[in-house]
Amino acid sequence: MNLLMHTSDGRHVPRTELATIPLPERTDSYQPVPHAELVRMVETIGRDILTGYRFDRDDYGLARDGRQLFGTHTYRVPEDDQMGLTIGFRNSYDKSLSVGLAVGASVFVCDNLAFTGDLTVMRKHTSNVLTDLEDMIIATIFRCRKNYHQISTDAESMAEHALADDEAFQMLGLLFGKSVLTPRQLPIVKKEWLKPSYEDFEPRNMWSFYNACTEGLKGSPPAKIMEKHIALHQLITERSYHNGLN
Numbered sequence: 001m002n003l004l005m006h007t008s009d010g011r012h013v014p015r016t017e018l019a020t021i022p023l024p025e026r027t028d029s030y031q032p033v034p035h036a037e038l039v040r041m042v043e044t045i046g047r048d049i050l051t052g053y054r055f056d057r058d059d060y061g062l063a064r065d066g067r068q069l070f071g072t073h074t075y076r077v078p079e080d081d082q083m084g085l086t087i088g089f090r091n092s093y094d095k096s097l098s099v100g101l102a103v104g105a106s107v108f109v110c111d112n113l114a115f116t117g118d119l120t121v122m123r124k125h126t127s128n129v130l131t132d133l134e135d136m137i138i139a140t141i142f143r144c145r146k147n148y149h150q151i152s153t154d155a156e157s158m159a160e161h162a163l164a165d166d167e168a169f170q171m172l173g174l175l176f177g178k179s180v181l182t183p184r185q186l187p188i189v190k191k192e193w194l195k196p197s198y199e200d201f202e203p204r205n206m207w208s209f210y211n212a213c214t215e216g217l218k219g220s221p222p223a224k225i226m227e228k229h230i231a232l233h234q235l236i237t238e239r240s241y242h243n244g245l246n
Contacts, residue, residue, distance in 0.1 A: 010063040010070070010222040015039065021066035024093050031129050033099055035069045038091050041137055042073060042101070046087055049141050050075055056084055063222040067094040070222040072113070074106050077148065083107055083155070085148045087141060088115060088226050099129070101137065102226045103144045104233075105151045109200045112214035114151050115229040116237075154237050158207035168193050168209050171239070175213065180231045185216035192216070210236055 018035040026032060039060070047055060053075040060071040069091040074084045086106040091099050104115035163171075172189060175181045181189060192201075192212035201208035213232055220228045 010061045101140045103147045116233045161206040189216040
């Protein structure tokens with residue numbers, strides 16, 4: 001399960017529960033997108049486009065009494081036992097979030113997420129949103145392979161970058177200063193860096209630090225999960241490339 005929410009604002013739910021959340025009324029300026037319909041479209045289009053990949057698992061979380069949805073669909077990638085291709089998506093019934101998708105990877109050993117590139121905010125909940133939704137999902141999922149391969153390349157570069165404790169602590173300060181990590185997440189990242197829960201991340205390098213950070217981000221509010229992971233990936237890869245890792 002790669003969708004882990006450690007906050008009181010969110011909870012894991014089975015897919016069957018999504019259809020039980022009351023759908024708000026449609027108005028002249030607002031057209032809700034049913035959670036269950038969004039999930040069905042992402043799954044159907046993903047399976048059709050991602051030929052050669054095996055659907056591995058799906059995870060769903062709800063917040064605000066079901067008015068906010070965040071979910072992931074993960075596919076097994078041929079010849080890669082460490083990471084899978086992941087589609088993240090979100091939706092809301094209270095006008096707090098536009099429908100959005102992000103594509104990236106999941107790290108199987110620790111169920112961490114890695115998103116790169118911009119969050120595709122596909123559409124506000126205005127008239128004709130359902131008509132436009134399918135084409136927007138298709139365009140996003142077509143970019144999956146490219147984004148996944150970029151993350152694989154970034155991970156290899158990070159693993160080659162040795163990182164001392166002092167450098168890691170400086171990065172923690174930068175991530176906090178850039179509002180990627182909150183004060184409550186800092187101790188989690190520090191603990192995972194100094195005493196990793198997974199032996200795969202015992203080497204002292206940027207990839208281990210990156211995954212320590214994603215452990216901390218599991219406590220992010222559902223509405224901010226994708227943005228936080230994208231910001232983390234961009235900041236760390238920028239720092240890596242600046243130091244001549246690529």
